[in-house]
Amino acid sequence: MKKLIIFFYIIVISFSNIWAMDNPFLNKYDTEFEIPPFSKINNNHFMPAFLMGIDEHNKEIASIINNLDKPSFENVIIALEKSGTLLDRTGAVFFNLSGSTSDEEIQNIEKEISPILSEHYDSISLNPEIFQKIKYLWDNADDLSLSSEERKILEEKYKNFIRNGALLEGPEKERYSSINQEISKLSVKFSQNLLAETNNFEIILTKDDLDGLPDDIVILAKEEADKKYKETKDKDYKNKYIFTPHRSSMYPFLTYSKRRDLREKLYKGYINRGDNNNEFDNKEITAKISSLRVERANLLNFETHAHYVLDNTMAKTPEAVYELLDQLWQPALLRANKELEDLQSLVNKEGGNFKIASWDWWYYSEKLREEKYDLNDEELKEFFTLNNTIDGIFKTANKLFGLSFEERFDIELYHEDARVWEVKDRDGSHLGIYIGDYYTRASKRGGAWMSSFKDQSNFDGRERPIVVNVCNFPPPSNDKPSLLNLEHVTTLFHEFGHALHGLVTNTEYSSLSGTSVSRDFVEFPSQVLEHWAVEPELLKLYAKHYKTGEPIGDELIFKMQNASKFNQGFANVEYLAASYLDMDWHSLRTNEIQNTVEFENNSLKKIGLIDEIVSRYRTTYFQHIYSSSYSAGYYSYIWAAVLDSDAFARFKNTGEIFNKDLADKYRKFILEKGGTEDPMELYRSFAGSNPEISALLSDRGLE
Ligand SMILES: [Zn+2]
Numbered sequence: 001m002k003k004l005i006i007f008f009y010i011i012v013i014s015f016s017n018i019w020a021m022d023n024p025f026l027n028k029y030d031t032e033f034e035i036p037p038f039s040k041i042n043n044n045h046f047m048p049a050f051l052m053g054i055d056e057h058n059k060e061i062a063s064i065i066n067n068l069d070k071p072s073f074e075n076v077i078i079a080l081e082k083s084g085t086l087l088d089r090t091g092a093v094f095f096n097l098s099g100s101t102s103d104e105e106i107q108n109i110e111k112e113i114s115p116i117l118s119e120h121y122d123s124i125s126l127n128p129e130i131f132q133k134i135k136y137l138w139d140n141a142d143d144l145s146l147s148s149e150e151r152k153i154l155e156e157k158y159k160n161f162i163r164n165g166a167l168l169e170g171p172e173k174e175r176y177s178s179i180n181q182e183i184s185k186l187s188v189k190f191s192q193n194l195l196a197e198t199n200n201f202e203i204i205l206t207k208d209d210l211d212g213l214p215d216d217i218v219i220l221a222k223e224e225a226d227k228k229y230k231e232t233k234d235k236d237y238k239n240k241y242i243f244t245p246h247r248s249s250m251y252p253f254l255t256y257s258k259r260r261d262l263r264e265k266l267y268k269g270y271i272n273r274g275d276n277n278n279e280f281d282n283k284e285i286t287a288k289i290s291s292l293r294v295e296r297a298n299l300l301n302f303e304t305h306a307h308y309v310l311d312n313t314m315a316k317t318p319e320a321v322y323e324l325l326d327q328l329w330q331p332a333l334l335r336a337n338k339e340l341e342d343l344q345s346l347v348n349k350e351g352g353n354f355k356i357a358s359w360d361w362w363y364y365s366e367k368l369r370e371e372k373y374d375l376n377d378e379e380l381k382e383f384f385t386l387n388n389t390i391d392g393i394f395k396t397a398n399k400l401f402g403l404s405f406e407e408r409f410d411i412e413l414y415h416e417d418a419r420v421w422e423v424k425d426r427d428g429s430h431l432g433i434y435i436g437d438y439y440t441r442a443s444k445r446g447g448a449w450m451s452s453f454k455d456q457s458n459f460d461g462r463e464r465p466i467v468v469n470v471c472n473f474p475p476p477s478n479d480k481p482s483l484l485n486l487e488h489v490t491t492l493f494h495e496f497g498h499a500l501h502g503l504v505t506n507t508e509y510s511s512l513s514g515t516s517v518s519r520d521f522v523e524f525p526s527q528v529l530e531h532w533a534v535e536p537e538l539l540k541l542y543a544k545h546y547k548t549g550e551p552i553g554d555e556l557i558f559k560m561q562n563a564s565k566f567n568q569g570f571a572n573v574e575y576l577a578a579s580y581l582d583m584d585w586h587s588l589r590t591n592e593i594q595n596t597v598e599f600e601n602n603s604l605k606k607i608g609l610i611d612e613i614v615s616r617y618r619t620t621y622f623q624h625i626y627s628s629s630y631s632a633g634y635y636s637y638i639w640a641a642v643l644d645s646d647a648f649a650r651f652k653n654t655g656e657i658f659n660k661d662l663a664d665k666y667r668k669f670i671l672e673k674g675g676t677e678d679p680m681e682l683y684r685s686f687a688g689s690n691p692e693i694s695a696l697l698s699d700r701g702l703e
Pocket residue numbers: 494498523526
């Protein structure tokens with residue numbers, strides 16, 4: 001028996017040696033800028049690298065614990081900062097790919113590894129011996145002669161330990177850990193259900209069903225059907241047109257299709273995702289997650305999950321969030337009701353004998369916009385190719401901060417659609433790497449986001465970041481380049497604002513670098529950039545017609561500006577309703593499981609949401625709060641909007657949208673500082689005074 005065990009042991013050792021030899025994660029990447037060597041990475045590398053990463057991390061943690069020297073900043077905090085590199089390296093690639101190029105294998109690995117990782121990180125954040133060392137440092141912080149950033153990182157680590165249950169003991173500690181694992185599993189299931197529900201629904205149309213749709217949209221729908229026909233050989237797809245609940249397919253259809261019955265069918269397909277009482281139903285999952293979150297908050301002595309989450313944000317309390325939402329809700333609803341009246345009169349004028357429903361809003365508001373502002377989305381789109389718009393974001397960064405971008409074609413990435421630029425600072429020095437992965441595809445999550453493959457830090461040598469923007473823009477069709485509508489354009493500026501935060505950052509420690517700031521502050525650098533997107537001075541530089549190269553004319557810019565406040569009642573109501581829904585789910589004081597639909601209905605009825613507008617997210621597909629980290633945080637966008645409107649108004653007030661003095665301050669106090677100081681303090685250092693709500697109300701026409 002003993003022999004057999006030894007024999008097995010040898011086999012395992014030699015297998016792990018084989019893994020070690022060709023597993024790219026095991027060593028620091030030997031590539032330019034340390035970009036992951038994607039062509040050498042395959043799905044078989046993830047699991048072994050994760051497991052070895054956990055093992056290595058455990059050893060590093062053990063050596064911090066077993067160090068008998070008196071705790072010091074060096075032997076505790078810096079040692080922690082340096083630990084877990086293999087795990088970080090593996091996770092950075094894996095979780096980027098699971099968002100942007102997922103497949104069944106990746107989904108299975110994610111299902112398997114998520115609870116293991118959650119347990120592993122809990123074992124550190126709940127480790128009483130590490131906590132004792134940090135507590136010792138925190139209690140003696142005044143005697144350690146720390147820099148302000150070092151003090152901040154110590155404070156963050158100390159508070160994080162407490163927030164992660166460091167003070168829990170015995171059964172409470174066990175329960176805390178099992179709640180985390182359960183939530184993590186449920187979140188993975190939630191996203192996978194949502195992806196399935198989004199991919200499984202489609203409407204298959206014939207030529208006769210396409211009334212009102214512009215050519216390029218028809219072409220994409222045809223290509224989608226052709227692809228499906230090729231894949232499945234199913235005759236139902238032959239010479240047909242497909243529309244799906246992916247937003248890039250659905251919104252154009254809702255905007256232009258004259259077929260009210262089909263608009264209804266597609267929109268219902270979209271809003272019922274996760275609520276179809278099938279194997280992909282998300283009702284119980286979301287109710288269960290919310291319930292587990294209350295229980296966890298209570299274990300940590302917080303009244304609700306919202307109290308727990310908001311404790312370390314700029315808003316600080318649920319009351320402060322509801323106060324801001326309440327200030328905005330009535331003006332927004334009032335305006336939405338006026339918009340609804342306008343839409344209804346348009347229907348009546350056309351002799352339509354029906355009441356506007358939620359699936360009509362896009363179609364009639366587009367008509368009204370064309371009538372009122374003579375602004376046609378399709379005409380406008382011709383000035384915003386993806387390439388022009390990329391030129392626009394780069395010019396903004398250049399004029400504000402002196403950055404330059406050089407596209408590289410000799411670096412291999414994870415997908416043929418992804419592109420990469422080297423970013424250089426004003427003095428020509430290397431600042432970081434920017435990757436853009438812009439086109440929509442079935443293996444990609446919906447929405448748009450910024451993420452990183454490598455973070456910035458200075459404490460252990462100058463490490464510059466690798467950041468990525470992932471979007472869901474329409475790919476080029478056979479005869480046209482990728483053309484963006486205004487929402488896409490602002491999305492690209494938005495995500496690029498996050499990317500700049502991640503690229504320009506200049507902190508000692510990566511755990512406080514770039515976008516590692518409180519969540520209601522993190523959207524400020526992204527949203528503020530959206531203001532530049534539509535400024536005439538910049539538009540003239542980047543918005544050029546895709547056929548003629550003519551810059552966009554004054555007349556069209558004038559129309560765009562007039563139209564910018566159009567439909568803001570709808571947009572704000574849709575957004576605020578989802579913010580209330582999020583806050584309500586997470587202000588529950590009991591962990592009794594709720595009936596999801598009933599809860600949602602009550603929540604929206606309470607604020608008086610009208611039937612003609614559906615909350616921007618319904619519970620069963622509210623990814624931000626159930627599979628991303630925005631629970632009790634969806635309000636953050638409007639919280640940050642107070643800051644971005646105020647900040648941009650300050651640029652405008654100088655008479656120069658690229659004002660050098662303000663841009664320098666913005667770079668120094670906002671972009672470079674990451675999370676090293678209190679956000680309100682940083683804002684005041686940049687702006688010279690507190691932010692005010694008036695600029696936001698005026699921007700959105702809600703005065
Ligand atoms: Zn954002």
